[in-house]
Amino acid sequence: MTAATIRASEPPSPPEPGLTPAEVITRAETIAPTLVPRQAETERRTYYAQDTHEAFAAAGFYRILVPRRYGGYEFGIDTFLRVSTALARGCPSTAWMFCLGATHALPVASLFGERAQAEVFRGGDFICPATIMPSGSAKRTPDGGWELNGTWKYCSGSPYATHFLGHALVPGADGAPPSPMLFIAPRSAFRRLDDWGGQLGLKGSGSHSIVIENGRIPEHFAFPGTHMSEVDTAEGTPGSRLHGNPEYGGGPLSFMLLEVASLAVGMAQGALDAYEELMRSRTTMFPPVVTRAEDPDYQFWYGEAAGLITTAEAAVRQAVQQWRDLCAAGPGAFTREQDLRIATICREVLRLCWRAVEGQLFPTAGSSAVRHGERIERVWRDMSALHSHAGIGVLLRSVTTRELARARFGIA
Known part of the structure; x- marks a missing residue:
């Protein structure tokens, strides 16, 4: 050799x-x-x-x-x-x-x-938007692969994407309802629509729709009957065995929600930064006229928001550590119940960040500070859009909460 x-x-x-x-x-x-x-x-x-x-x-x-x-x-x-x-x-x-x-x-x-x-992964840099909502269709090709057709909305990261991770619907046999199929498609198989930017917030998030027309993927790029948020990792995963890294075997649902919770903390921190600038540069409206930093009311509003945001940051970091500890403990430790429990921590992180921005910073910053395009106004819009995400506004708020109780009490 x-x-x-x-x-x-x-x-x-x-x-x-x-x-x-x-x-x-x-x-x-x-x-x-x-x-x-x-x-x-x-x-x-x-x-x-x-x-x-x-x-x-x-x-x-x-x-x-x-x-x-x-x-x-x-x-x-x-x-x-x-x-x-x-x-x-x-x-x-x-x-x-x-x-x-x-x-x-x-x-x-x-x-x-x-x-x-x-x-x-052969390109090194990997950018792969994903959607959890099944859409479009998938049918078998003569060589055993799959042909995909459809439009998938809200594909954040699509402008520079190298791949797309989505769910298509596979027709059921003998009149049975269709089932979801998790798949990955290379950049050559899809195109991006110019349909983003008209939303209330997150206007620059590159969350355009992706279209696939008669796209072909090989069999090993698909998992029929699988939805990413419901994958059971209790028996281990191909990745944890291949790489010897237990983090490639963690709960997928809780990880998806840790992403959003971490982003919410950063957004709220940005709003607090902007509010601090106002505290230093602007004065009170009513006598005694002093800087906002010297005024007891503004001190309270700032301190209240800072405490909420700091607590949210501590919670999400602890949740990340729990996620990593469960991975390290071995496949059997990361049960569905544990996955859902971490998801509920993320729910509370989002609530804390929203309470800080919507309840303390936005209403007391002043009308000139929340004009369109101002930093606090933009964070308020972006966090409002975040809460409209189906995974946050519906899945996390209700479905995940009930599922945790069912998992705990063994109710199917």
Whole structure:
């Protein structure tokens, strides 16, 4: 065997082999303030700029969750979510688009087999929007693969996507209702519609629709009868066995909600930053006329919001640690009940952040500070849009809450 053959068989190295999680987080914290003055531009474009995308790639953000054997950094969810929080503090739309595009390296590396992973991760940088709502159709092809047709809405991260992770409907046999099929499609199989930006908030999140017309994917890119949020990882996953990393075997539902909770914390922190600037620069309306920072009422409103947001941040970090501890304990530890329990922590994180922004900061910032395009107004709009997400407003608020009780009491 030649030296060239040996090198060819070795796993690829990431661009910066010595990069650490702390350095990646610091890069996100450094970039975040530069996103603030570009928020209006990002909303008009409906996604973040090409140079921002290139900066994220250079910083290694798109490889945080990609397995090392495919040239990723495999830093884990703690690093990824802290980067997402930092970016959300600067621009919620940018962070939402980044997070919901790059995050799906984790479920892909967890659920798909070695052959599929080797193909989808070979580019290194991995951006893969996903939707949980089944749409379109899938039918078998003569070679055993699948033909996909349909339109999938709310595909956050689609402008720079390398892949798409979705659910299609497979016709049932003998008149049975259709069943969902989880699939992954390469960029060559789909196109993006220019249909985003008219919503109340998150206008720059790149959440466009994706269309697939007679798209072909191989059999190993699909899981008939599977929905990503309901995958049972109690017996282990292909990814945890392939990579020897237990985080590729964690609960998929709770991880999806940890993403949104982490983004909400960053959004609320950004609103508090803007409110602090007002505290320092503006005076009270009624005598005695002093800076807002000197006024007892503004001190109370600021302190109340800061406490809520700090508690939310502590809760989400503890939830992340619980998620990681359950992964480390082995496949049997991450039961459906545990998955749902962490999901309910995320529910409370979202409530705390919303109470801070909607209840304390927005109504007391002043009418000039909540005009269209002002930072606090934008965070309020973005968090309002966040709450309209089906996974937050419906699944987390009601379905997940009931499912936790059912899992606890063994009720099917």
